[in-house]
Amino acid sequence: DVKVTQSSRYLVKRTGEKVFLECVQDMDHENMFWYRQDPGLGLRLIYFSYDVKMKEKGDIPEGYSVSREKKERFSLILESASTNQTSMYLCASSFALGQALQATNTGELFFGEGSRLTVL
Amino acid sequence: SQQGEEDPQALSIQEGENATMNCSYKTSINNLQWYRQNSGRGLVHLILIRSNEREKHSGRLRVTLDTSKKSSSLLITASRAADTASYFCATGYSTLTFGKGTMLLVSP
Numbered sequence: 205d206v207k208v209t210q211s212s213r214y215l216v217k218r219t220g221e222k223v224f225l226e227c228v229q230d231m232d233h234e235n236m237f238w239y240r241q242d243p244g245l246g247l248r249l250i251y252f253s254y255d256v257k258m259k260e261k262g263d264i265p266e267g268y269s270v271s272r273e274k275k276e277r278f279s280l281i282l283e284s285a286s287t288n289q290t291s292m293y294l295c296a297s298s299f300a301l302g303q304a305l306q307a308t309n310t311g312e313l314f315f316g317e318g319s320r321l322t323v324l
Numbered sequence: 325s326q327q328g329e330e331d332p333q334a335l336s337i338q339e340g341e342n343a344t345m346n347c348s349y350k351t352s353i354n355n356l357q358w359y360r361q362n363s364g365r366g367l368v369h370l371i372l373i374r375s376n377e378r379e380k381h382s383g384r385l386r387v388t389l390d391t392s393k394k395s396s397s398l399l400i401t402a403s404r405a406a407d408t409a410s411y412f413c414a415t416g417y418s419t420l421t422f423g424k425g426t427m428l429l430v431s432p
Binding site for chain 1: 355357359364365366367368369372410414417419420421422423424425
């Protein structure tokens with residue numbers, strides 16, 4: 205089974221701290237994604253990556269950066285945490301179109317268990 | 325970006341009853357996916373229906389797609405308490421955009 209592992213389930217940080225959220229997948233997926241999930245707002249895409257050292261902005265990239273030095277690892281960085289970044293962060297990965305052996309590659313996302321970040 | 329919106333926002337039923345959730349989206353799609361999320365956990369992929377399909381089954385799940393109305397429905401038959409979760413539809417080409425979800429509560 206595909207496994208997407210997020211390093212921390214719960215974090216509590218102070219305003220202004222630098223925060224690293226780590227995500228590792230074990231299925232050789234090309235694509236990796238970071239979403240945040242807030243009540244009433246649903247899931248919103250922060251950043252995604254199609255390949256090592258590649259990154260693309262999602263819908264809400266402000267206040268975040270990412271790093272993808274290895275194919276299996278995608279890190280989300282909060283340079284200076286703020287209280288409005290208190291949220292549930294979800295990492296996901298998927299095959300790229302054409303990467304999967306089956307012809308019906310469809311972009312199914314595999315999610316980690318989430319990291320609940322509280323910024324005080 | 326494309327976006328699905330689920331309806332209703334919340335649904336409460338008894339075990340054994342069927343649960344139907346709907347999703348509407350705005351632009352053309354290549355496929356539509358449904359995901360489930362247990363409280364405080366990550367999302368799990370349930371089923372995908374392609375734009376040229378009208379209905380698809382997987383166990384107790386039945387998904388329909390009407391591209392002319394830009395809508396999809398997810399039916400869970402013979403619901404169990406363990407089906408209690410939030411259900412999301414998602415669409416997109418290079419990235420997936422999720423709706424806000426339907427929260428399903430199945431009471432014993």
